[in-house]
Amino acid sequence: MSAGKPRRARAPNDTRRTRTLVTPEGLQLPIALAPRGARAGALVIDVLIIFAVLIAVQLMLVWMLTGMLEGTDFDPDQLSRGAAEFLGIVLTLFVFCGWYGYFLVQELGPGGATFGKRIVGIRIAARGQARLTPEAVIARNLLRDIEIFYPLIALLILTVSAEAGEEVGVLAWVLTGWFGLFALFPFFNRDALRAGDIVAGTWVVERPRARLATVLSAQGAAAAAGASEVTGARYEFGEAELSVYGEKELQTLERMLRDARPEALQAVHATICRKIGWDPGAGDERAFLEAFYAQLRAKLEGDMRFGKRKADKFS
Structure with a gap:
């Protein structure tokens, strides 16, 4: 990119x-x-x-x-x-x-x-x-x-x-x-x-100006294929779900997945689920967030190749 x-x-x-x-x-x-x-x-x-x-x-x-x-x-x-x-x-x-x-x-x-x-x-x-x-x-x-x-x-x-x-x-x-x-x-x-x-x-x-962060190195299969190693669930998000966030939110999620404690990830998980209208239940928050991160990133990078850029959720 x-x-x-x-x-x-x-x-x-x-x-x-x-x-x-x-x-x-x-x-x-x-x-x-x-x-x-x-x-x-x-x-x-x-x-x-x-x-x-x-x-x-x-x-x-x-x-x-x-x-x-x-x-x-x-x-x-x-x-x-x-x-x-x-x-x-x-x-x-x-x-x-x-x-x-x-x-x-x-x-x-x-x-x-x-x-x-x-x-x-x-x-x-x-x-x-x-x-x-x-x-x-x-x-x-x-x-x-x-x-x-x-x-x-x-x-x-x-x-x-x-x-x-x-x-x-x-x-x-x-x-x-x-x-x-x-x-x-x-x-x-x-x-x-x-x-x-x-x-x-x-x-x-x-308010630093930065492009998308380096791809998150996550071990869970959810980061690549959308499947959880904990429950086996596959998390696949459609265009409507991924369109609610932009680069700013992606970078925030990146930082949370790297550094945040489990209770913070639970709060992020609840916020995203409420925003996109999902109710996957509790106990598999990291796999859900890794899948959402990977698919959102792929969408944003794909849009950039065609000259479309979404800076944040308000864009």
Whole structure:
């Protein structure tokens, strides 16, 4: 199977950033917290993208509507006060929707990451056993403005006022302290959480890009022919059953089969059976999972040869 060169994750022996993520199904998966520099870089990239898109859209609208507005109340050369206020409200709503929509839509998606986060290889995830909820994503994004952008905008306004000769007093120092406190907040806790992460119950973790892992070396016949050495049962899955998962889930199953304890495999077995509508009973979980892994892998690799790729169960 040919694929692009995978992006390597950071060394797994960096125990300072290694944590265990407990999924809603009770599975324990090792993760690596995103470096603080990567988080800052992702935010800078996202802000640049938002500004570029907003400016481009506004310029395009002005270019398209300039001729259409001549002779109306919105004619730029004869713009009334009421029309100017209305256009200001529309512009404010447009910027508001563009700013918050950019973060919310992407982070609420299956990848849990904006374009900036995808570029640097990180994503957000829920701490504890909870799923990542819309409430958590909204909370952490609203808090970001309070932590960073509101004091920055206020400082910019005060700077302009000071340049015009107005007295700004100690307010500039208060805002500087506000910004500095929240900007340095991730350095004050071992999980590199900002205030928004604490309120929302989220982590920012590494999101390594990797192709399918090396084929699992499993001894059971289930890995090759679908037959269990324990019960003799043959597990053969159809297109519908194998289509519910993608590469991400395959890699997770790979790690579980290599390292997980029997009780963890039982939880994975129950989750997959519930998802595909099977009820094979208990006692033969590893053979079932080996068969499912082998057949899912074969399907995904076969699809790749024809240019079809399923990144995860949401694709």
